Amino acid sequence: MASSSRSAFGALVRAWRDRLAPADAGFTVTDGRRAPGLRREELAQLAGLSVDYVLRLEQSRARNPSAQVVGALARALQLSRAERDQLYRSAGLLPPQDGTVSTHVPPGIQRLAARLGDVPIGVFSADWTLVWWNSMWSAVFGDAAVVPPAERNLARALFGNGLAHAAMPPVRSERGPDVFEVSIVADLKDAVSRYPGDAQLDRLVRELRGVSGAFAHHWATRTASAPHTTDRKTIRHPEVGDIQVDCDVLIVPGADLRMVTYTAATGSSDAGKLDLLRVAGGQTATAPPDGRPQDVGDTVGGRVDPAA
Incomplete structure (x- = not known):
């Protein structure tokens, strides 16, 4: 993924993370919370990714996220279908094609x-x-x-x-x-x-x-x-x-x-x-990594942390 594309991808993830209300993602909101959107660790938990990997994605230091990772982030961020496709393209990937079983959760x-x-x-x-x-x-x-x-x-x-x-x-x-x-x-x-x-x-x-x-x-x-x-x-x-x-x-x-x-x-x-x-049990909903990946080798113990 080129530098400009990586920057666009990270900016989208950050913007959509800030937009998503914690309560809509299943988190309990406390009085001392400062940011209106999701914390980075909360997004990582929802997407089944490590916090460090989410940080590297947002800072454009991680390269070539897989379709599995992008799909997990799209679901965790509760993106519309058009926004999901935009996130795929910013990662240098083709969005899921029509005519195939969809894993997108509105x-x-x-x-x-x-x-x-x-x-x-x-x-x-x-x-x-x-x-x-x-x-x-x-x-x-x-x-x-x-x-x-x-x-x-x-x-x-x-x-x-x-x-x-x-x-x-x-x-x-x-x-x-x-x-x-x-x-x-x-x-x-x-x-x-x-x-x-x-x-x-x-x-x-x-x-x-x-x-x-x-x-x-x-x-x-x-x-x-x-x-x-x-x-x-x-x-x-x-x-x-x-x-x-x-x-x-x-x-x-x-x-x-x-x-x-x-x-x-x-x-x-x-x-x-x-x-x-x-x-x-906990109280947090889970948006797991893509259920139909090309490569499942990045998933270990429920957390995805591909090499940068």
Whole structure:
């Protein structure tokens, strides 16, 4: 990235960091706070980057940020689609192309989800890749930041044999495992029909057909199936035991995203278990590094710190 481009990139990041209200990003605002916008360490936390790397980016000392890093910053800064594209271009990168599965989470959706901090929320793209989650999601399912971005996919967790599958806690669906699995495959088949030119989606499907007999069987079955929407599930948590929750999948019109929420009836023992996890967990929402990177080698322990 040329010097002028690096300067423009750093200036954009600083300006948009100053613009974003901490409360809209899920942070508690205290009386002693001076700056109206995000602190640098808060942006680093939201984007899954080291504070030093964010500083070097803003000071134009870091070169050639990856598409993964730019995507993470765009989500953390709650940029519009036009602003996101501007940030990509200032980094010397082509913005995400139309016709591929989008991982962009609109600012309004992030603000809405950040205000529902008591509820475990995960936002998924059309191929069931996790692209945003809050602290309650981490408290219930474990911190997704420790899983490489390419593995943060529900279909991989169900049918694969990698880190996503190993990290997924035991979850029992009231509808039974087959119905749940078939609905996820149906969603992927629908995504393929709408994004036929998406190479990463094609690789995901070919990979799962090769490693999972169940996935290959469901994929070959022509019987129509309803998409995954709502369910009642029991989550086996390592600290509080079984939690029975209602799982609701909310479709985000125009963004091709799914917002997944887990709730329990007020006053129930399951709600009490969620309260325990809430007290133990943080209050900050997470905008992780891009869920569809070209290179996941920069992600270590949930923090991205590429070489300058």
